[in-house]
Structures are given as C-alpha cells and as structure tokens.
Amino acid sequence: MLAQLEQALAEEDPKFASSMEGTRRGGPTRLRWIIGVTGVVVGLGLVLVGINTTMWVGAAGFAVMVAAVAFSLTPPRRGKLAVVRDDGTAGPAGSGRRQKSGSGFMDKLDDRWDRRGRDGWS
Numbered sequence: 001m002l003a004q005l006e007q008a009l010a011e012e013d014p015k016f017a018s019s020m021e022g023t024r025r026g027g028p029t030r031l032r033w034i035i036g037v038t039g040v041v042v043g044l045g046l047v048l049v050g051i052n053t054t055m056w057v058g059a060a061g062f063a064v065m066v067a068a069v070a071f072s073l074t075p076p077r078r079g080k081l082a083v084v085r086d087d088g089t090a091g092p093a094g095s096g097r098r099q100k101s102g103s104g105f106m107d108k109l110d111d112r113w114d115r116r117g118r119d120g121w122s
Contacts, residue, residue, distance in 0.1 A: 032072045039068020 010017040043065030050058020 029076060032076070036068045036072025039071070040065050043068060 043061045046061025047058045050061055
C-alpha cells in the first residue's frame with residue numbers, strides 16, 4: 001500500500017517526490033566530514049609551509065582548505081526516483097510528460113496565447 005502511494009506521488013508531482021527522496025536529518029555524511037577535516041589540515045599545513053617558502057604554496061593551501069570545507073558542507077547528489085509502470089517497465093518519474101521550467105515571463109505569455117486561441121479571441 002505504501003509503495004503504491006509513493007508511486008502515485010511520483011507520477012503526480014515528480015519534482016516534489018525527488019526532493020523528498022532520501023531526505024535525512026543528519027546533513028552531510030560522516031565520510032564527507034572526514035574528507036573535509038583532512039583537507040583543512042592538509043591545507044593548513046600547506047599554508048604554514050608557504051610562510052617559509054613562497055606565497056604560491058600558501059595560496060594553494062588556502063584553496064585546498066576552502067575546497068575541503070565546501071565539499072564537506074554540500075549535500076551528496078541523489079539519484080533519480082524510478083517509477084514502475086503498469087506494463088512492468090521502470091523509468092524515471094515523469095519521463096512521459098514535459099515539465100515546465102518555471103513560471104517565467106515567456107511561459108506566461110505562451111499560456112495567454114494558448115488561452116486566446118482556445119477561447120476564440122481574435
């Protein structure tokens with residue numbers, strides 16, 4: 001029953017379903033934290049070596065520290081939500097229909113033009 005509800009949600013609103021997939025309260029994973037801390041330590045070591053040698057080594061160390069912190073704080077990428085269809089095939093949610101990119105100015109103009117043609121305006 002729960003699988004059917006999940007499948008119906010994925011078919012109706014695939015954007016919402018994919019945003020809800022794999023959510024957890026912990027934030028970044030433990031491996032990302034370990035890589036981040038290691039990167040900060042290595043970058044700090046390069047900054048200290050750069051003080052004694054050349055400025056470029058210190059700049060590279062600072063760049064390593066910034067990249068490590070950015071990597072550890074960004075959430076991991078998630079896979080696409082798959083939907084099992086009635087005929088038994090599996091595929092990404094919402095693959096059969098076209099998604100609008102947003103409600104921008106051009107989309108609104110297109111909608112107004114379509115409504116104008118349907119309603120018989122001249």
